[in-house]
Amino acid sequence: MNTTWAYISNYCIYSAMAIFALSFLSHAFETAWAVRAPQNSDTTDGTLLVRTLDYKRTERAARIATALMALGALLLLGGIVARGISNGHVPWGNMYEFSITGAFAFTAAYLAALRKYDLRWLGLFISFGVLLTLGTAITLLYRDSAPLVPALKSTWLVIHVSTAIICGGIFLLANIIAGAYLFLERYENAGARPVWALRIPSLDLLDQLSYRLIAFVFPLWTFSVIAGAIWAESAWGRYWGWDPKETWAFITWVAYAAYLHARVTVGWRGRRAAWLCIFAGSTFLFNYVYVNVWGTGKHTYSGLDQ
């Protein structure tokens, strides 16, 4: 264990948190400032006083927010790599390390999706979610960097855990989008969206987007589970043992399989699909939090019981 690298890692993570906080503020500023107050010039007789949106004047803030997000992601990546160097192995040995990597995967998924879709409306939630994850990681889950226990010494650690973390990031992203769908749908049913939410894409697009994310991530999740099974075979002598974590991975798999079936074969769209998506995503979160911290079995690597 190299202490210098451990310090570098911690500094990177702390700086990343500061940057994400700034990004959050910029996103908040952008969202709020774009709402233009009613003006007399909006109408000739002064009766139609509506609030409108004007993103031209916040474009700079939006760009700064995105740039900060990218910088934060880089710092996070630096922190993860430094942690790995300090450990002398890939930094996926306890829950603190899973969390910082998950936060990175989550940000990276957002930034990658941003290249294709204008998702900057999501930035506020993303930066907040990342701050929350990192904050929990640093305060509650932090453990000094340590060597791996023998069962984790395997190439499959890299394959199984990295794919599981990537899947987690994307599940979370799909959940946020499905949540936005449900939130906005209530407004639209009651009349119109609030002004600040006008630029969020149409419900239809949100629906499509969360489906695309899940269609992308489901094979990856299947792969991650199978990679875990191959590893379990070589470490524990069985490829499937209904260990609590395995059970919940299976439940998540079933839930997303049900989502895909409901969508593709039965034709579920909109609200019902969004709820199913959120349900499936929460089985993953439950698995991550409950089984790691309070659960029993062979997958309790949180490092919190020491």
Place this chain on the structure above:
Amino acid sequence: MSSNVEVPELGLIGLARFAWRQLTSMRTALILLMMMGIGAIPGSLIPQRTSNPIAVRDFFENRPELARWYDRFSLFDVYSSPWFSAIYILLFISLIGCVLPRTVEHFHAMRAQPPLTPKNLSRMEWYENWEGSNSEIERAAQWFKKNRFRVRREAGSISAEKGYLRETGNLLFHLSLILILVGVSFGSLFGLRGEAIVNVGERFVNVPTSYDSLALGKLTTESDIPPFTIKVDEFVAVYDPKTNMPKDYTAYVTTSNNGVSKSEIMKVNSPLTFGSTRVYLQANGYSPIVTVKNEDGSVAFQGPVTFLPQDGNLRSIGSIKVPDAQVPVGFVSSFLPTYARTANQGGVSIYPELLDPRLLFSVWAGDLGLDSGIPQSVYRIDTTGMTNLGLGSLKIGETFNYPGGSITLEKVVPWINLQIVDDRGKGFALIGGVAAILGLLASLYGRRRRIWVRVTGAQVEVAGLSKNNAPGLEEEVKSLTTYMRG
């Protein structure tokens, strides 16, 4: 309305057919899949006999009434319970009934020609027409061939189709799931799974009596167990001095199989392999070697006694039972590899290595109950009805005298727990898993679409239709029309 409506009689065959249709409908399959997911939950929240028998025993002690009710619904053995088995067996019958006919249908569809060109093309998702010369249809045929569409040519029109991979992938995925289940059941019918504790310096011979626990597959007999031996020469455990966590376990063994003897290394992630049988290094602990003498100096017992670790620093409990001594005695003991004393816990171990080993015990004389026929734990002694002869603490080489005899701690050897598994179904399960991913990718990203070209006189018409609203049809048709225009 007529009063004598003919109600079709279902009959036994009709009823069976009705039940089969219901079972093999996709709706039923989906409900069963959800039920399997939900049914798996209690097994992750309630301790299971297979993975955590001690927690189950504690549950029975602490809440006996609830435990009895749980047990009635097999909630301590969820994954082998009748109701869980019923769900997955029904699910897979349903899956087979759903997928096999579709596979046959798909096989025929793949060999059939695309359907006839419809009369009215302008109603399709994509439609374009222009005045052209006569060469368009030939050029269209070339383009279809180049892009590997399946085509049906009629007079003046081409009907082309592509993207059967989607359904192929879909079927492959579901067939692979069936293959995984075949692998799982094959593994439970053939092969074996067992555990054995072996002290360093001892030899494990692969016969049923060597096992501490052994479960044979339902179609496996004891004569199927391959005859190999493993001698444990040395076991090295490395711990992190800062956290006391294990860093590495290595067992140096000499194996002998079919007359071939060789030295091998076992680690947690690299088991030994003998044909289809694999041997895993699972756990480790310590066996104190003790000599128990009678009052006259004759040896009543000598040898290693396996102790069971209780925590990360390998504080271990065990019992030394000497029923054949002149005074039958038992030692209720604990073993501490690195001894320390705390005010509230008494003797504890503060490091898992043998830095300052200590054997603590209380000596009990009387009937050990070994002949009573009641099954007993190797690690515990029921001291009711026995007489306490004293308390002792031994370092290596020390001797403790009690009325009627003495005990000496000679030395301490590590033991390792070998898990021996012969699973002949895992290959199928692996192939099934890999095929499932490939099938998934094809079914999620495959696009099925049809394109038609018709030439009536000088009028050229092109139309396209994509199934499942997959994107990309527009670019494809544009590429075709550009090519047709030359």
